[in-house]
Amino acid sequence: MKTVPVRLAVNGVAVASSVEPRSSLVDFLRNELGLTGTHVGCEHGVCGACTILLNGDTVRGCLILAVQADGMAIETIEGLSERGALRPLQAAFHAHNALQCGFCTPGMLLAAAELLRQDPHPSREAIRAYLSGNYCRCTGYHAIIDAIEEAARGIPPKDGAA
Amino acid sequence: MAENPLSPLDRPNSYIGRSVPRPNARRLLQGRGQFTDDLQPPRLLHVAFLRSPHAHAEIRGIDLAAAKAAPGVAMLAIGADLARICRP
Amino acid sequence: MLAEHGGEAKLLAGGQSLLPALNMRLLAPRLLLDLGGIDALRGIAVADGIVSVGALTRHVELQRSAEVACHLPLLAQAVQHIAHPAVRNRGTIGGSIANADPAAEMPACAVALAARMVIAGPTGTRIVAAADFFRGLYETALAPAEILTALEFDAIRPGERSGFAELARRRGDYALVGLAAHATLRDERLAELRLVYFSVGPIPVQAKAAASCLIDGAPNAATLAAAQAALAADLDPPEDAQATRALRLHLARILLGRVTAELVPIAAAAPARRS
Numbered sequence: 001m002k003t004v005p006v007r008l009a010v011n012g013v014a015v016a017s018s019v020e021p022r023s024s025l026v027d028f029l030r031n032e033l034g035l036t037g038t039h040v041g042c043e044h045g046v047c048g049a050c051t052i053l054l055n056g057d058t059v060r061g062c063l064i065l066a067v068q069a070d071g072m073a074i075e076t077i078e079g080l081s082e083r084g085a086l087r088p089l090q091a092a093f094h095a096h097n098a099l100q101c102g103f104c105t106p107g108m109l110l111a112a113a114e115l116l117r118q119d120p121h122p123s124r125e126a127i128r129a130y131l132s133g134n135y136c137r138c139t140g141y142h143a144i145i146d147a148i149e150e151a152a153r154g155i156p157p158k159d160g161a162a
Numbered sequence: 163m164a165e166n167p168l169s170p171l172d173r174p175n176s177y178i179g180r181s182v183p184r185p186n187a188r189r190l191l192q193g194r195g196q197f198t199d200d201l202q203p204p205r206l207l208h209v210a211f212l213r214s215p216h217a218h219a220e221i222r223g224i225d226l227a228a229a230k231a232a233p234g235v236a237m238l239a240i241g242a243d244l245a246r247i248c249r250p
Numbered sequence: 251m252l253a254e255h256g257g258e259a260k261l262l263a264g265g266q267s268l269l270p271a272l273n274m275r276l277l278a279p280r281l282l283l284d285l286g287g288i289d290a291l292r293g294i295a296v297a298d299g300i301v302s303v304g305a306l307t308r309h310v311e312l313q314r315s316a317e318v319a320c321h322l323p324l325l326a327q328a329v330q331h332i333a334h335p336a337v338r339n340r341g342t343i344g345g346s347i348a349n350a351d352p353a354a355e356m357p358a359c360a361v362a363l364a365a366r367m368v369i370a371g372p373t374g375t376r377i378v379a380a381a382d383f384f385r386g387l388y389e390t391a392l393a394p395a396e397i398l399t400a401l402e403f404d405a406i407r408p409g410e411r412s413g414f415a416e417l418a419r420r421r422g423d424y425a426l427v428g429l430a431a432h433a434t435l436r437d438e439r440l441a442e443l444r445l446v447y448f449s450v451g452p453i454p455v456q457a458k459a460a461a462s463c464l465i466d467g468a469p470n471a472a473t474l475a476a477a478q479a480a481l482a483a484d485l486d487p488p489e490d491a492q493a494t495r496a497l498r499l500h501l502a503r504i505l506l507g508r509v510t511a512e513l514v515p516i517a518a519a520a521p522a523r524r525s
Contacts, residue, residue: 021282022272024269024273030199030200031202034202035193036193036196036197036199036200037192037193037194037195038193039197039199040199043270043273043274044269044270044273044274045266045269045270045333045334045336045337046334046422048334048336051336054339057310057336057339058335058336058339059336059339059340060266060336060337060340062269062273063265063266063269063270063273063337063340064265064269064340065262065265065269065282067284068262068265068284068286076193077192077193078192078193078194081191081192081193086191090188090191090192093187093191094183094184094187094188094191095183097181097183097184097187099187099190099191101190102187102190102191102195103195103197105190105191105193106193109191111335111336114335115335128421129421130335132334132420132421132422133333133334133335133336133337133422134334
């Protein structure tokens with residue numbers, strides 16, 4: 001299959017490459033750029049493991065072709081972590097043990113961050129609604145909701161808190 | 163219930179009775195986990211399975227010529243090849 | 251290009267239905283035509299009581315739009331039920347309408363609002379009424395070389411109300427049954443009522459028998475019950491892995507109760523007629 005040139009910004013760095021039109025954006029990020037923090041779960045948009053930011057909005061990396069990202073700005077968990085954009089959420093997730101295997105976690109963090117940008121004090125119901133597109137097979141979700149509530153309160157938990 | 167005779171002063175370094183954050187969770191929270199599909203060792207081969215397009219059919223023959231000639235193909239295996247090394 | 255390539259080409263709008271089909275190997279078009287760069291297909295414009303919504307308007311844009319909240323409250327209600335935030339950030343109303351998934355919200359809303367579909371093709375532009383647009387399973391009035399460019403709605407007028415309800419096992423799942431409704435009230439009675447069900451068959455279904463039980467009177471418990479019973483005549487839901495026919499009919503009756511209550515106060519049974 002003929003390849004097509006793409007130029008985009010990934011985590012603030014300009015990237016130029018050639019891709020097969022059929023390649024998904026998440027496969028491009030993982031395989032071409034080695035950014036394996038974004039994961040592939042269902043490949044049809046329901047599980048949220050492939051969530052990334054495209055021009056500041058959460059999107060499914062598995063439902064966008066790499067060629068469609070031409071001229072766009074992408075941010076992944078790696079870039080957002082490095083620039084400290086997720087620090088309060090990451091601290092809260094850590095303190096509340098809101099992850100076990102960690103596969104869903106990058107997607108959860110990105111979705112939670114977008115929610116808190118739009119609604120800084122969401123109810124538990126609102127958190128559940130916004131995170132409904134992120135599946136977790138390990139934790140049973142309660143700790144994740146707790147962590148997001150905590151981050152919303154803006155107060156880190158005390159050491160040793162249950 | 164009997165009171166615990168030991169206090170934190172007796173066991174200052176113990177994890178018992180304390181909530182202990184996981185050290186490797188930090189890495190997972192930053193997307194630096196190493197799941198199987200994240201690993202790309204050198205000379206990694208990929209396997210693709212061709213499944214039957216028919217729900218119920220008889221295999222009359224399998225022609226591997228085109229597949230063998232395709233670039234990058236390291237190995238082909240059909241039922242007969244697998245039967246030599248394992249039982250279903 | 252569409253005319254040139256015929257059935258070998260698929261149009262790419264938001265990609266939130268097309269990409270899953272490609273990923274699951276349900277479709278393998280030779281060519282994808284990405285509409286993403288065509289800015290003329292974007293935007294919401296209001297003029298002379300008509301709201302024109304570009305086909306490439308993303309669902310999130312409908313959610314955030316003050317014009318939609320004010321003039322098309324049915325869309326504002328329905329769009330929150332579409333999939334999940336990340337999908338709404340990319341998916342488009344035109345894509346949803348042109349794809350015509352039986353469980354999709356936007357087609358039913360278009361029929362409930364008597365929207366007009368603006369279609370462009372090699373022979374020019376034409377308009378198709380929503381009621382005539384949905385032909386069969388994933389089948390619309392769009393000819394192979396045509397593109398849906400915009401949807402035209404009448405802005406909501408005083409005395410008009412809309413209601414929406416959907417039932418799904420989990421938030422964001424495809425609906426088991428859904429109902430989009432548009433009503434005109436006069437003196438607190440329903441003068442006109444369009445009840446449009448989705449996920450009850452291949453295309454949105456207007457429940458006319460049920461609606462006729464509710465109009466020209468102040469709805470009460472008796473007329474609502476009659477309307478719910480009449481749904482058996484209006485709807486012929488399929489039996490599938492998600493739900494039995496009986497369950498869909500049952501859920502349809504429940505949604506009718508909820509949505510009617512949104513549209514107009516429902517009186518208790520008229521006291522003189524207790525039997």
